[in-house]
Amino acid sequence: MPNRTIGLAGNPNCGKTTLFNRLTGARQVTGNWPGVTVERKEGQVKGKPWTLVDLPGTYSLISYSPEEKVAASFLRDTPPDLVLNIVDATALERNLFLTLQLLEQNLPTVVAVNLCDQLAKNGGRVDCKVLSQRLGVPVIPISARSGENIGKLVKALEKAEKRPGVGPALFALNADQSQEDRYEMIRLLLDGVYDSGAAVDRLTERLDNILTNRYLAIPIFLLVMLLMFTVIFGPPGMAMKAAAEHGAQAVSLWLQALLDRAGASWWAKEMVVDGIWAGVGGMLTFLPQMALLFLFLSLLEDSGYMARGAFVMDRLFQKAGLSGKAFIPLVMGFGCTTPAAMAARTLEREEERRLTVRMLPFFSCGAKLPVYILFTAAFFPKSQGLLIFGLYILGVALGVLWIRLTGGAAVKSPSAPFLMELPPYRLPTLWGTLRHLWDKCRGFVAKAGTVIVSFSALIWLTQHLTFSLDWTNQASISIFGTIGEWLAPLFRPLGFGSWQAAVSLLAGIVAKEAVVSSMASLYAYGNAAGLTAALQQAFTPASALSFLVFVLLYMPCVAAFATIRRELGGWHAGLMAMAGQTVVAYVAAFFVYRIALLFWPI
C-alpha cells in the first residue's frame, strides 16, 4: 500500500475533529501553519501508511480569512493525494458549497456525510447513492461520534484513485461561477435526494429558548463566567496552584540533593535550582489553572454554548471593533493575562485576536491585587474598595482607548464581517475533550516555556552578579539593582524616584507578585508589619496613587509577554505592545501624580 497524504476538509462544527480523532487515534502532531496563528494538525491513519492533514474548518476556499487562505494554498501548492470532505447532513446545502469548490481542485475525493443520525431524528433523509452518482465521487454516510461506517469510509479511501467523474449534473464546474450559480447547482444535485426535516432539533430549540431568552440570557452567561472564574482563580484553582508549588518545591529539594551527590560546584547548583528550576517550576505552577481554563473553553466551544455567549454579548463589543467572542478572554484577563491570551485563540478572525490580545494587559490581572491592597491600606484605608474598583475601571477604559488609537484603520472598518453560525447543541466527547486539553497544555509549556525559562535565568543572573562579575547576594550592587538605580531618576516626575521602587517594578517584570515581595525585602528587610510603616515614609498619598496607576498599566510579566508575543506572531509586535503600554503607564501616572498633588500637596 502506497504512502499517501489525505487532506481533511469541511465546514466548522460538522464533526471534523471527531472524525480526525477517530481515524488517527493517538498519533497526532499539532503545530501551526507557517506565518499565521492557525493550528495545524496532522496524524497517521490507524493501520495505514496515510498521513491525514486536518485543514482548518472553512465554509469556502475563496474568502480572505487566514483559515481559508491556509486551506486554499495547501490544496493548490502542496496538493494531497486525496481529499476527504466531511459534510453535515443537517445542513447539507451549505456544506456542499465547499464540496463543489473542493471537487474543482481536481483531486481524488471522498465525501463523508456525518450526523445522519441527527438528520433522521429531525425527520429528514438523504440518498447517498444517488448523490454519489450525481457528484461522481463516493459518498459515504457515517457517524464520526459512534464510529458507524468508518470501516466503509476507510475502504472507500483505499479505492479512491480516479479524479472526480463528471456526473450528469456536474457539467459546468468552473471557478468563475458565482455563489448563486453554485447554490443553483446544489439545488439540482439535491433534488429528490435530500429532505432536511425540521430545521432545528428540539433540544437546541428548547435550550436556546432559555439561554438566549431576553431576560435570562445575560444573567445566565454572567453566572457561567462567574463559575469559570471562581473555579480557575478562586479556591479550587488556587488550591491546585498551591499543590503545584509544593510539588515544585519538592523537585527543587530533590534537584539539590541530586546535584550534591553528583558533586556539582556551588554555583552550578544555584544556577540550576534557583535560576533555571525557579523559572521552569514557576511556569509549571501555572499549569493546573491553565488546564482548567482550557477545559472550560473546550466544553463551551464544543457544546455550542460559546456561540450563544458571543451572540448575547456582541452588541457591547461592536463599538470597540471586536465581537462578542472577545468577552471570555477579556474577562479571564482579570484573573491572569497568560491563560487569557491563550483563550483569545477562540476568536476566528486574526485581526480580532490581535486586538484582544493587545487589550488584555490593561485588564488588571490578579497578581497586581496585592500591590493595590498594600498601598491603599497604607494611604487610603477608608476608600480601599472604591479605589481598587476605580483602578480596574481605569485599566479597561484606557485599554479600549489605546487600542482604538493604535488599532488604526482596522478598528474603524472591520475587515471581516460578523457572521456567525449558531451550531446545534452537542455533547462533547470525553476522548475529544481530553485530547484537546493535552494539545493545548503541551503547546503552552513548549512555546511560552522557552521564553520564560531564558528570561528567568537571565534575571536571576543579573540579580546575583555585579558588573565586575563578582557574586553577590546584595540586591543593591547587583546588575539588576544597579539598573534599578539608573532608572530611579526617571520615576521622579511620577513621585517615586527611589531605587527600591524602581527595582521592585523591574522585579514585577518577572512576576507581578514580586513587586510586593521586593518591596518587603528592600524597604523592610522582610518584616511585613514594618512594610506599611516603611511605605508611609517612602511614599506620599500622591505618589502612592501614581505608583498604583503605573503598576496597573505597565508591561505585564514575562509569562504574559511570552504568550502575547506568540499570539501576535513575533518579537517586533510583542515588544512594540509592551513599549506602548509602558509609555501609557508613564504618561497616565504622571498626570495622576500632578493632579493628586493638588489634593495632597507634599
Place this chain on the structure above:
Amino acid sequence: MEWTLDQMPLGQEAVVLQIEENSMLGRRMREMGITEGVRICRKRQAPLGDPSVYMVRGSALAIRNMDAAHILVRPVHISVAGGFINRRKER
C-alpha cells in the same frame, strides 16, 4: 412590498431579493447560503437587540442589524400581522 432583513418581525419567513453589498460582507453572506430566492426566517433577537438569529438553508446564522439592512427581502406570507403594521409606522 420590500423590506430589509432587519425590519422583519420575529417568526416571519421571507424570500431574499437582493444583497445590496458587494464587499467581503456580501460575498460572505452569499457563501453561507444567503442568495437570491432563498427562504430566510428571523428566529430570535439578542437581549440587547442586536444581532439576530436567522434560519437559512438549515443553519442558524447570527447577523448584525447593520449588516442585515443590506439584504432586501419579500415576505412569503404574513404570519405576524401586527408586527408589520407597527413597522410601517416606524418608517
